[in-house]
Amino acid sequence: MAMSQLRRLGKLWLGDDPAQRLRLRQTSLAMALLAFSAVLLHHAIGLTGGSRALAWLWTAYAVGGMAAVYAAIRSGWSLRFRDPSLTSLQIGFALSAAALAYAQVGPLRGGVFPVVTLILMFGMFQLRARSAYGLALFALVVFGAVMATMARLQPAVYPPAFEVIHFLVLACMLPAVAMLTARLSRIRHRLAQQREELARALAQLQAIATRDELTGLPNRRQMQALMDQELLRSLRHHHDFCIAVVDLDHFKRINDQHGHAAGDAVLRAFAQAGQAALRATDVLARWGGEEFLVLLPDTAMPPAVAGMERLRQQIAALRVDAGEGGAIAITVSIGLTGHNRGDTLTQTLERADRLLYDAKAAGRNRVRTDPPS
Numbered sequence: 277m278a279m280s281q282l283r284r285l286g287k288l289w290l291g292d293d294p295a296q297r298l299r300l301r302q303t304s305l306a307m308a309l310l311a312f313s314a315v316l317l318h319h320a321i322g323l324t325g326g327s328r329a330l331a332w333l334w335t336a337y338a339v340g341g342m343a344a345v346y347a348a349i350r351s352g353w354s355l356r357f358r359d360p361s362l363t364s365l366q367i368g369f370a371l372s373a374a375a376l377a378y379a380q381v382g383p384l385r386g387g388v389f390p391v392v393t394l395i396l397m398f399g400m401f402q403l404r405a406r407s408a409y410g411l412a413l414f415a416l417v418v419f420g421a422v423m424a425t426m427a428r429l430q431p432a433v434y435p436p437a438f439e440v441i442h443f444l445v446l447a448c449m450l451p452a453v454a455m456l457t458a459r460l461s462r463i464r465h466r467l468a469q470q471r472e473e474l475a476r477a478l479a480q481l482q483a484i485a486t487r488d489e490l491t492g493l494p495n496r497r498q499m500q501a502l503m504d505q506e507l508l509r510s511l512r513h514h515h516d517f518c519i520a521v522v523d524l525d526h527f528k529r530i531n532d533q534h535g536h537a538a539g540d541a542v543l544r545a546f547a548q549a550g551q552a553a554l555r556a557t558d559v560l561a562r563w564g565g566e567e568f569l570v571l572l573p574d575t576a577m578p579p580a581v582a583g584m585e586r587l588r589q590q591i592a593a594l595r596v597d598a599g600e601g602g603a604i605a606i607t608v609s610i611g612l613t614g615h616n617r618g619d620t621l622t623q624t625l626e627r628a629d630r631l632l633y634d635a636k637a638a639g640r641n642r643v644r645t646d647p648p649s
Contacts, residue, residue, distance in 0.1 A: 306342055326382060338370075375422045379425070488561075490540060491547035519624055520613075611633070
């Protein structure tokens with residue numbers, strides 16, 4: 277029961293979105309650290325005899341400001357920015373809070389410097405180089421102003437000579453942290469570029485493995501995988517699907533008379549026109565040479581016949597420019613069959629092949645289907 281309540285509270289505090297949860301965890305940690313710093317500040321004020329009122333004002337400023345950042349992220353308002361985590365804003369705010377704490381703790385002010393380093397380290401793995409240098413400069417300006425002000429107002433507690441030394445320490449420390457952050461930023465950028473290049477290479481390999489280079493259609497391997505998937509869907513949901521084998525008529529004659537470049541142009545033109553003639557759910561693939569395969573998912577024979585007849589007519593009306601050889605007219609012969617439950621894909625393909633040969637034997641430029649049962 278206690279665990280479930282904690283999970284509900286965690287969900288309420290951090291939300292459901294994984295990216296937002298990560299941002300809110302980091303902000304919650306920063307808020308907790310500022311709250312702990314407030315406890316330490318009050319303890320230091322007790323030791324040094326500083327102003328309790330100023331300590332409470334600092335607490336309201338530090339914790340309240342970070343709570344406002346949490347609200348901006350939790351509400352989704354921060355999503356409009358390039359960095360939805362508001363990293364630079366959080367770090368700049370925390371640095372200003374650290375500078376104000378420096379002005380209150382007097383003899384214990386040296387303890388603020390490790391806190392400044394910790395604040396900058398929060399952004400090491402997110403900040404860009406420019407932001408890191410900008411925040412380092414901001415910290416130097418703010419602390420320099422606070423040191424100069426306190427050295428003038430309370431020289432006994434903040435001796436000017438000591439404040440100069442403290443400023444020089446920061447002037448050495450902050451640029452070093454910024455340089456390290458910038459280096460990490462460059463490494464992140466390089467890794468991101470490498471990931472993008474790897475993703476592009478994998479996409480190219482995927483295309484090579486699944487696409488026919490000449491026509492851009494799915495190749496034989498990809499079509500076999502798609503047919504296997506459709507067979508499983510058919511067994512699971514009890515729907516029909518059809519397969520058609522399409523062959524370009526007299527393709528060897530085109531190669532012999534016009535050359536292989538013209539033959540390649542004919543194959544590309546057929547692929548483009550064939551895809552345009554089919555439905556969005558149908559798949560046209562190059563099966564080998566001038567032979568193509570059409571998978572018609574979730575389709576019974578009557579609409580499948582109409583689709584193949586539309587394909588045949590559009591190809592018959594196609595003219596392919598062969599340069600000096602003139603325009604080439606092409607036709608296709610099609611063997612179309614429906615998959616019978618209990619048959620294998622091999623049996624269905626063999627039946628479509630036989631029907632293709634029947635179409636060629638009957639004079640080509642036609643669709644042959646299974647005889648009515």
